[in-house]
Amino acid sequence: MNTASQTLELRNVSKRYANGTLANDGVNLSVVRGEIHAIVGENGAGKSTVMKMLYGLEQPSSGEIVLDGRPVAFRHPRDAIAAGIGLVPQHIELVPSFTVADNVVLGSEPRRGPWLDRTRAADEVRATAERFGLDVDPSASVRDLSIGEQQRVGILKALHRGARILLLDEPSAVLPPQQVQALFAALRQMAAAGLTVVLITHKLAEVREVSDRFTVLRGGRVTGCLASRGASESQITEMIVGRSVAPLRVQRVQARSALPLVSARRLSVLRDDGRMPLQSVSFDIAAGEILGIAGVEGNGQAPLAEVLAGLETPAQGDVRLGEQLVSGQGPRAVRAAGIASIPEDRLHDGVALGMSVADNAMANRYHRPPLSRFGWLFARKAHDEAQHMLKEHGVVARSADAPIGSLSGGNMQKVVLAREIAAEPRLLVASQPTRGVDIGAAQVLRQRLVALRDQGAAVLLVSSDLDELLELSDRIAVLFQGRIVAHFAAGTVGARELGLYMTGLREQAGAAATLDAPFTPHSEEVSA
Amino acid sequence: MIQDTASSAAAPRPWQLPAAIAAALLVGFGITVLVSAEPWRAWLALLTGALPDIRFSDAEGWQVRRLVRFGSVIEEAITLTFLGLAIAIPFRARQFSLGADGQMFLSALAAAAVSLALGGMGYGAFAVLPAAFAAAVLTGFTWGLVPGWLKARYGANEIVTTLMLNLIAVQLYRLVITQWMNDPNAGFLTTPVLPAAALLPNLLPRTNVSAMLFLVPFVVLGAGLLLTRTTVGYEIRTVGQAPAFARQVGMPVKRTVVLSMALGGIFAAFAGVHVSNALLKRLPVDLTPGMAFEGLVVALLARNEPRAIPMAAFLYAYLRAGAQAMERTSDVSREVVLVIQAFIILFVVSERLLPATWSPARLLQWVRAPRAPKEAR
Numbered sequence: 001m002n003t004a005s006q007t008l009e010l011r012n013v014s015k016r017y018a019n020g021t022l023a024n025d026g027v028n029l030s031v032v033r034g035e036i037h038a039i040v041g042e043n044g045a046g047k048s049t050v051m052k053m054l055y056g057l058e059q060p061s062s063g064e065i066v067l068d069g070r071p072v073a074f075r076h077p078r079d080a081i082a083a084g085i086g087l088v089p090q091h092i093e094l095v096p097s098f099t100v101a102d103n104v105v106l107g108s109e110p111r112r113g114p115w116l117d118r119t120r121a122a123d124e125v126r127a128t129a130e131r132f133g134l135d136v137d138p139s140a141s142v143r144d145l146s147i148g149e150q151q152r153v154g155i156l157k158a159l160h161r162g163a164r165i166l167l168l169d170e171p172s173a174v175l176p177p178q179q180v181q182a183l184f185a186a187l188r189q190m191a192a193a194g195l196t197v198v199l200i201t202h203k204l205a206e207v208r209e210v211s212d213r214f215t216v217l218r219g220g221r222v223t224g225c226l227a228s229r230g231a232s233e234s235q236i237t238e239m240i241v242g243r244s245v246a247p248l249r250v251q252r253v254q255a256r257s258a259l260p261l262v263s264a265r266r267l268s269v270l271r272d273d274g275r276m277p278l279q280s281v282s283f284d285i286a287a288g289e290i291l292g293i294a295g296v297e298g299n300g301q302a303p304l305a306e307v308l309a310g311l312e313t314p315a316q317g318d319v320r321l322g323e324q325l326v327s328g329q330g331p332r333a334v335r336a337a338g339i340a341s342i343p344e345d346r347l348h349d350g351v352a353l354g355m356s357v358a359d360n361a362m363a364n365r366y367h368r369p370p371l372s373r374f375g376w377l378f379a380r381k382a383h384d385e386a387q388h389m390l391k392e393h394g395v396v397a398r399s400a401d402a403p404i405g406s407l408s409g410g411n412m413q414k415v416v417l418a419r420e421i422a423a424e425p426r427l428l429v430a431s432q433p434t435r436g437v438d439i440g441a442a443q444v445l446r447q448r449l450v451a452l453r454d455q456g457a458a459v460l461l462v463s464s465d466l467d468e469l470l471e472l473s474d475r476i477a478v479l480f481q482g483r484i485v486a487h488f489a490a491g492t493v494g495a496r497e498l499g500l501y502m503t504g505l506r507e508q509a510g511a512a513a514t515l516d517a518p519f520t521p522h523s524e525e526v527s528a
Numbered sequence: 529m530i531q532d533t534a535s536s537a538a539a540p541r542p543w544q545l546p547a548a549i550a551a552a553l554l555v556g557f558g559i560t561v562l563v564s565a566e567p568w569r570a571w572l573a574l575l576t577g578a579l580p581d582i583r584f585s586d587a588e589g590w591q592v593r594r595l596v597r598f599g600s601v602i603e604e605a606i607t608l609t610f611l612g613l614a615i616a617i618p619f620r621a622r623q624f625s626l627g628a629d630g631q632m633f634l635s636a637l638a639a640a641a642v643s644l645a646l647g648g649m650g651y652g653a654f655a656v657l658p659a660a661f662a663a664a665v666l667t668g669f670t671w672g673l674v675p676g677w678l679k680a681r682y683g684a685n686e687i688v689t690t691l692m693l694n695l696i697a698v699q700l701y702r703l704v705i706t707q708w709m710n711d712p713n714a715g716f717l718t719t720p721v722l723p724a725a726a727l728l729p730n731l732l733p734r735t736n737v738s739a740m741l742f743l744v745p746f747v748v749l750g751a752g753l754l755l756t757r758t759t760v761g762y763e764i765r766t767v768g769q770a771p772a773f774a775r776q777v778g779m780p781v782k783r784t785v786v787l788s789m790a791l792g793g794i795f796a797a798f799a800g801v802h803v804s805n806a807l808l809k810r811l812p813v814d815l816t817p818g819m820a821f822e823g824l825v826v827a828l829l830a831r832n833e834p835r836a837i838p839m840a841a842f843l844y845a846y847l848r849a850g851a852q853a854m855e856r857t858s859d860v861s862r863e864v865v866l867v868i869q870a871f872i873i874l875f876v877v878s879e880r881l882l883p884a885t886w887s888p889a890r891l892l893q894w895v896r897a898p899r900a901p902k903e904a905r
Contacts, residue, residue, distance in 0.1 A: 311775065332778035343776055352770035363766065363777040367759055375759045 007033040007196050008054070008085075008165055013063030015049050023049040025220040026063070031165070036187055036197040038207045038228070041217035041240060042410075042438030047200045050217070051167055054198070055087045056080040086163025090170050092154035096143035100136055101125040104157045128159050133189035135182075147297075148179030152186065165196040172206060173436065176296035177466065177499055184210040202240075202438060204233050216240055240439065250450055252490045253289050253474045260284035260515050261458045262427050263320050267327070269303040269482075270315035278303045279482040280317070283513035285427065285458035290449070291513060292473025293462040296502050300482035301431065301462045302344060308429045308460065309341040310334030321427060335364060340425035342416055344432045344462070346409070350416045353405040357397055358386035360404045361419050389418045394444065410441030417448055428452060431462040446472060466495045477513035480504050486520040487513045497522065548875035549843075556868030560860055570858035574865060577853020578846045599735025601842070601849045603807055606740055608841035610799035611823025613751045614668075614792045616832040618686075620755060621788035622768040623679070627690035628796040629820035630697030631671045635664035635793075635800030637701050640719055640811045641709065643804070647723025656725045660805060664797040671697065672793030676786030686789065698817050705813045717813035728806040738806040740798075744838060747798055751834040754791065764788050796820070825873055844869070 010029040016022050024046045031037045041047050052058040053065065056074030064071045067083055074080045077087070094103045101122040110120040125138040134152045142150065151171060158166055168187075172180045187197050187210060199211060207214050208228050215225040216239040224239045262285040269278040278300045285291045295301055306312035308319060313328035320326065326337050343349035351360050362371055362382045371382050386400035395414045397407055404412060413433065420428060430449060434442035449472060453459050463469050469476060476493065478486040478501040485507035486498075500506040501520075508520040556574075560567045578601050581593040611628050618625035639660040646656045675693055678684040711720040728738035755761035763784040767774045775781050799819070804811050826844055830836035851865030 309776070310778070330778075331775060332780065335778045341776070348770075349772050349776045352766055352773045354769045355766065359762070359766070363773070363779075366762055372759050377757050377759055377762060379757060 007031055007068060008198075009066040010050065010053075010060075011064050011066060013050075013053065013060045013065065015046075015053060015058060016061045023220055024053075024060075027217070027220070027222055029215050029222065029225075031196055031198055032213075033196050034191055034194055035212040036191050036199060036210055038199045038201055038211035038214035039217065040201060040204075040207055040214050040236065042202060042440060045217040045240075045438075046220040047217055048169070049220075051087070051169060051198075051200055054080065054167060055085060081161055081163070084162055084164035085167065086158025086161060086165070087167045088151070088154045088158055088169070088171065090173060092150055094142045094150055094153060096141075098142055099138065100140050100142060100145070100153050100156075101138040103142055103153055104128075104138075104160050106157075108161060125156060125160065129156060132159060132186070132193055132195070134186050146179065148175050148182060151175070151183065155186070159195075163195075165198065166190070168197065168199045170200055170202070172201065172203065176464065176502070177495070178296075178503055180206075204236050204240075207231075207236060208233070237439070250472060253286075253453070258286035258289070258515065261287040261322060262460075263514070264308075264327075265317050265319075267304070267307060267314045267317035267319065269300075269307060269312060276315075277482050278307070278314070281479075281482070281484055281512075282317075282517075283477060283484070284515040285460060286515060287426070287458055288453055288456045289474045290453050290459040290461055290472055292469040292476040293460065293479055294466065294469050294476055294498050294502055295464075295479035297464055299479045299502075301479060303482075304479070305341065305344065305429050305431045305460075305462055308334075308339060308427070309343075310339070335423065338424075338426035339429065340364070340420035340423050340427070341429040342413075342420055342431060342433050344435075346413060346416065346435075351404050351412055354403060356401050357390065357395075357404050357407070357415060358383045358400040361386040361389055361400070361415055361422075364419055364423050385422075389415070389422065393418045393448075408438075410437040410445075413437050413445060414441065417445055421448065421452060425452075425457055427458045427460065429460045429462070432464065433461070434463070434465065434468060442468075466498060469498075470495065475513060477511075478502055480507065484511045484513055487511050487517055489519050492519070492522070549872055552868060552871035552875050555871050556864070559864055559867060563864060564858060564860045566858060570854055570860040573857045574847075574850040574854040574868075576850070577857070578849035595732065596734055597849055597853070599732050599737045601845045602732075602737045602741065603735065604845035604848065605838070605842040606744055607799050607802050607807070607819065608823055608826050608844055609744055609748065609838045610795050610802065611820050612826035612830060612837040612841055613747070613834060614794075614796035614799065615820065615824050615827040616830065616834065616837060617751065617754070617764070617792040617795065618788040619827060619832045620768045621764040621784060622771070623676075623686050623785055623788050625672070625675060625686050625690050625789045625792060626820065626824065627672060627675055627686075627693055627789065628792065628799075628823055629817055630690070630694040631668040631793040631796035632800045632803070632820060633697045633701045633815070633817070634671050635668040635797035636804040636811060636815075637704060637800075638667040639664040639797075639801045640722060640804045643722045643726030644709070644720060647726045651725060653725040656723070657728070657805075660726055661797075661801055664801045665794050666797075668793030668795075668797030668800065669790045670793070672790035672796075673786060676789035679789075680782035680786050690789075694817065694820075701811075701815070702813050705811060709811075710813075711810075714810075719811045721810045722805060726805055727809060736807045738802075740802050740806050743798070747795065748834050748838055751795065751837075755834065760784070760787055760791070764791075799823075825869075828873060847872075 008031040010027050013024055013027045014022070015024040027046070027050060029050065039047050039050060049058060053060055056077045056079050059075065065074070066072070072083060095106070104125045105121045110117045110124060122138045129136050129138065134156055136149060136152050136156060142153065145153070155166065171183060175183060191197055201207060208231065211228045213225065213227050216223045216236065218240060265282050267278055267281045268276055270276055281304065283291060293301055293304070303312060307314050307327060310329055310331040310333065318325055318327045321337050321339065324337055326334050326339060347353060362385065365371055366377065366382070371378055383400050390397055390400060393414045395411045397411060404415060407415070417433065433449065434445050437445065446468065449459055449461065461469065461472055474490045476488045476490070476498070477484050478498060480502060481504065486501040511520060557567065557571055560570055564570045578597060580595050580598040583591050583593065585591070611632065614628040614631065642660045642663040643656055646659055671693070675686050675689040678689050679686050705719055706717055709719045711718055728740050731737045731739060731741060755765060763774070763779050766779060767781055767784045771781060822844065826837060826840045829840035829844070847865065847869055851862050854860055854865060855862040
């Protein structure tokens, strides 16, 4: 084959959707066999469209897709699968009660007569896993697996169907830091074994860490294609956003001597099955201070945020805002007391997707003047307020009447934050405020959080993005298995040390994040 | 203006309803061709049978005939509009309350009882009618509170409770009429005829089309304003669209659930008054239950959008009258028309199955929708 090295190419591909959006404009992309190729860009840059076309979910309006030197037309994902392309979606759907092997062979089961040949299934899966260095036990039940392991099952599934080219859609977004490393190691081993990996991401560090080459998209066009080795972070950033983003310089606040505005004491949450996802957690936040909560997801962050938002009643302990008891009072009372919250799952809890921007923007204030009186809504007022919000927060939306579902993730989140700020909260609980948000919008959101702090509000920031936590927090507490295991002042700790506490390798007995609690001592081996 | 968003979520297309009806009529015609010797005539009867017949002859001048049939279309459309609204309001809060039947029966009973009592004391229409309406509305609202409360307090499935409450309401209605309101001179089990002061003024001679017709636009407008311009309506829409979100922002979700079912009862009450004080003018014990399920179909056709409900109700009533005409004047049975009605509903309701609206982008959205495993409870 004369063009053997060019495994997959897009030649001058454009895609215009039925609604007129030009998602890709003359995109040229070439992926070489055996490489890891990253496609980078902000939300809405056209990355997903490229991936959809490669997987047969969308067809190019013009231009062609070339596979191993031959033009191909994928009308349907099964065409792409037949041609050796496999997609690993960001959120993998598996059957929890099935074993890994059962899940992998689901849809292409080896049979013996009419029966599923389970032995052969397990053998096949084990062989594939070994060949590509994916560490998974084929006989394990999927419900017992971590998200990282589930992701490997997703990859195995694509490989089992004969994929030679793997498409991964933001695979690291759902993983804790340690598992990201394992994933990258696996990807490198697969590339070494001759597979081709196409990776969509918007994290710069990943581009440089795992990919051989990368292609940057901005506004549907390719703005560059470079070898990852040697490309500097600021260079990539500039290609992504068209300008370089100055790192946010945040003035730290020293609140040790201040009076706490929020104080939580010995908070515990008890589930019906006897588990305690939150155990005796104590912390304070002063007015004008950001307390960051670090931790691998699922270690008590969600119940903590829910208790503070009034969605969950603690089994023990209480939360006070000033002098007022706010735990266990229900969301409306909690909000009336001055607590606002940005929920972790934006699409499920943060917005009503089918409703308009205006309807979403007033959801926490509609029941009192000036938006309503005696049960009558002032629709015009609500609309004007929403329109004003869009302008002030730089939200890109057709109008306040547009359904919020038509906005990009970043713009949606700006509406959520604008709504919560509009209630003039004394405490803002921000869970994963910039998750799935592009770099530019994330920067704006972070600036808003800091501005809110500087106006005197207390902020509890729960984030799995360690860089964000280290950048914004005045103090950081680490949650592990529902308990606070460490407490640091801003600027005295790095991601590596936090990681030790997040994974349970180290813990400070009886740690608390109250204003008078001692900080966790640093260990020499880490700082060395 | 705040966009009415349940409809935007369903992404209705303007051509969709006409297209669905056209497709259903086409399929229906296909069926007619199979079963009838004279399909064209039968088909014409279905489509125009409900219309009044306007003729001109030298001998008699302009003449309008078959007005009774057209009158019955309007009568039925009015009842169905109210029942459609009664179903649509709880549906907007995603409560599948089917209690409109029971609400209508008890409201009609309340209206008739008040009419008989006050009319018997010699009060005029300006006292009797408002009192009858008030009694009916109160009854419908209260009867709606029951399943709402059962749902909010005990998590009882509203489909089950409303169906059971319908049975209770109908038997209660029969008991009251047989035991306490029976007119011994009637020759069958029924209430006495309501006094003239309690009757809504008639608009079309030889029909029961009454002044209720003028009330319809206001009631529909009221339902629309309730949903778009009141805090309760906003809560109903939000709870229906995104219950988790509603809870998160502090909305009284349980109260909204209860209110949505009770508020639906108000509209069922209008249907009740229409039956007792305009159509029948007395309440027979064997009043047929099940009208509310036609209201359900109307609400579905209108996609729970108040403004569209009168149109959907008229279409439904029109087709039904046409069906009777078809049955009488041709060799096609009424069942065929029921089949065609079912087709229309099927075509409209299964809009998402139409190939034109299926898009890979949607599928991918679905694939990528964040369903990160939440911490198990």
